[in-house]
Amino acid sequence: METQQTHVPQPARRRRIVVAMTGATGAILGIKALIALRRLNIETHLVMSKWAEATIKYETDYHPSNVKALADHVHSINDMAAPISSGSFKADGMIVVPCSMKTLAAIHSGFCDDLISRTADVMLKERRKLVLVARETPLSDIHLRNMLEVSRAGAIIFPPVPAYYIRAASVDDLVDQSVGRMLDLFDLDTGDFARWEGWEK
Numbered sequence: 001m002e003t004q005q006t007h008v009p010q011p012a013r014r015r016r017i018v019v020a021m022t023g024a025t026g027a028i029l030g031i032k033a034l035i036a037l038r039r040l041n042i043e044t045h046l047v048m049s050k051w052a053e054a055t056i057k058y059e060t061d062y063h064p065s066n067v068k069a070l071a072d073h074v075h076s077i078n079d080m081a082a083p084i085s086s087g088s089f090k091a092d093g094m095i096v097v098p099c100s101m102k103t104l105a106a107i108h109s110g111f112c113d114d115l116i117s118r119t120a121d122v123m124l125k126e127r128r129k130l131v132l133v134a135r136e137t138p139l140s141d142i143h144l145r146n147m148l149e150v151s152r153a154g155a156i157i158f159p160p161v162p163a164y165y166i167r168a169a170s171v172d173d174l175v176d177q178s179v180g181r182m183l184d185l186f187d188l189d190t191g192d193f194a195r196w197e198g199w200e201k
């Protein structure tokens with residue numbers, strides 16, 4: 001018997017990206033990613049770990065509540081019933097920025113005891129985009145193994161390493177370049193940084 005394919009029209013919706021912030025240094029990267037995504041009209045779902053809140057306070061002039069105000073939706077890290085914890089919720093991808101070695105290890109082992117590791121696990125099982133802005137230095141064999149195996153499982157490892165060729169005038173320029181390159185991975189152009197066009201004549 002021939003089966004007929006019926007086309008069910010889907011309502012247009014904004015693209016949705018989950019932004020998770022953890023307690024690695026580099027809170028400003030997560031903050032600037034949220035600002036860029038807001039400007040690009042992307043629906044953001046933010047989850048922050050306890051240590052992300054601590055580093056935001058220590059490293060930046062923002063209060064965690066100001067950072068939360070940049071997102072469309074904020075979910076508690078303990079809320080395992082949040083929509084983003086299910087593959088049936090149509091999130092288009094996730095970025096963990098910055099990503100601590102602890103959260104990397106949780107994602108690597110599939111040990112989903114908080115909403116960040118659970119949502120990352122969902123991204124991998126649903127074959128959706130997962131970018132980990134993994135930050136530590138130097139890297140141990142354990143870190144390197146976890147990165148390699150998570151990368152083989154489908155995640156993109158994006159260490160926030162500065163591009164010195166931009167001859168940045170400020171830390172802000174370096175952060176903008178990093179955030180621009182990480183959002184490139186979602187086919188989003190922040191327009192905030194100079195792209196390499198070959199040696200300047």
Ligand SMILES: Cc1cc2nc3c(=O)[nH]c(=O)nc-3n(C[C@H](O)[C@H](O)[C@H](O)COP(=O)(O)O)c2cc1C
Nearest residue numbers: 022023024025049051052055100101102103135136
């Ligand atoms: C100021 C500060 C900077 C830190 N920087 C890093 C870092 O760059 N990378 C890392 O893996 N952990 C770093 N840590 C340690 C993590 O915060 C710690 O391992 C924490 O348990 C991570 O938990 P989370 O992933 O749930 O946020 C830092 C901690 C503090 C207080």
